[in-house]
Amino acid sequence: MERDREAVAFCPGHISGWFKPVFIAAEGLPGSVGGGIVIDRGVGSTAVPSDEIKVTCLYTGSDGSVLKTVEGSSPVEHALKTAGITGEIVTRSDLPPESGFGLSGAAIVSSLAAASRVTGTRLSKEQIFRIAYETEVSLRTGLGDVPAIAGGGYVCRRSPGLKGEIIRRYDMEQPIFVLNFGPLPTAGVLGEENAVKRIEDAYSGSCPGSPEEFFRTAGEFSERSGFVTPEVCDVLSACASGKIPAFMTMLGNGVAAYGSRAFAVFRDFGTPEEMHMSKTGFTGDGGDKK
Numbered sequence: 001m002e003r004d005r006e007a008v009a010f011c012p013g014h015i016s017g018w019f020k021p022v023f024i025a026a027e028g029l030p031g032s033v034g035g036g037i038v039i040d041r042g043v044g045s046t047a048v049p050s051d052e053i054k055v056t057c058l059y060t061g062s063d064g065s066v067l068k069t070v071e072g073s074s075p076v077e078h079a080l081k082t083a084g085i086t087g088e089i090v091t092r093s094d095l096p097p098e099s100g101f102g103l104s105g106a107a108i109v110s111s112l113a114a115a116s117r118v119t120g121t122r123l124s125k126e127q128i129f130r131i132a133y134e135t136e137v138s139l140r141t142g143l144g145d146v147p148a149i150a151g152g153g154y155v156c157r158r159s160p161g162l163k164g165e166i167i168r169r170y171d172m173e174q175p176i177f178v179l180n181f182g183p184l185p186t187a188g189v190l191g192e193e194n195a196v197k198r199i200e201d202a203y204s205g206s207c208p209g210s211p212e213e214f215f216r217t218a219g220e221f222s223e224r225s226g227f228v229t230p231e232v233c234d235v236l237s238a239c240a241s242g243k244i245p246a247f248m249t250m251l252g253n254g255v256a257a258y259g260s261r262a263f264a265v266f267r268d269f270g271t272p273e274e275m276h277m278s279k280t281g282f283t284g285d286g287g288d289k290k
């Protein structure tokens, strides 16, 4: 079987605006329903052949310079073991982990895609999504991110899981700005009974028909969720005063706002990250060196 010397793959991230954990009885797995935006920034992975699994995570600035190196990633290692493949993986992301960008899911998907090509295993996109989904829900690092990033757009997931009903709309054309105030690990929040109860109470099942409606629905969920931190509250208030659509990123200690006017408001509170809606989600495309 032909193997590549090095393979790379990229997977977009996903920002949840609202969600509710739902068990998928038919699959015996947890999942969630909710709404989010598939974004054009995420995780790139490079894989080279190795008999062992080794993962190094590079967190970079927007200019690509490495700010932090972390050895190991439990979600990526778990997924490679499940797939029965080995490889030396380097992940690269210019967004922070544990901040509501769905990067655990993106790191698993891009790493499985790259590693499967260097080992010659050639997993299909569907196999990659299935392993990524099962890894995420078993480690509680995500519930709905993998179904969302399997396509593009801003999404309304009406039923849970990879086979769930997902409505995708693509008319979110303006830039999205995100301000982040630090980590909020997903597994910790999902393990708190009170937090899950608050999420269930805050959830409304409506699917938005426009970007403005999306940000309004997400903003209402932020208010009702009880997750809003003092920093997030200040930014949301400033956005409301300026009539800028905004919501708290789930699950991260941050705010996402719509349109270029958000930049000036955010700049008073920190360094905003600019991103756009991804039209495609994960495509499986990537360069290989033979």
Ligand SMILES: Nc1ncnc2c1ncn2[C@@H]1O[C@H](COP(=O)(O)OP(=O)(O)O)[C@@H](O)[C@H]1O
Binding pocket: 043, 057, 072, 073, 074, 075, 076, 091, 092, 093, 096, 097, 098, 099, 100, 101, 102, 103, 104, 105, 107, 140, 141, 142, 184, 185, 186, 187, 251, 252
């Ligand atoms: N770029 C990355 N490369 C490898 N693993 C990552 C990356 N980003 C996140 N992870 C893994 O996912 C875990 C965080 O999961 P979670 O709290 O769900 O964050 P997120 O909101 O980014 O999905 C991290 O502790 C790390 O193990």
Ligand SMILES: CC(C)(COP(=O)(O)O)[C@@H](O)C(=O)O
Binding pocket: 014, 015, 016, 018, 019, 031, 032, 033, 034, 036, 098, 099, 100, 101, 102, 103, 104, 141, 142, 143, 144, 145, 186, 250, 251, 252
């Ligand atoms: C909100 C969350 C449970 C976690 O999202 P993240 O923090 O980005 O991993 C997501 O997977 C969802 O189901 O909507």
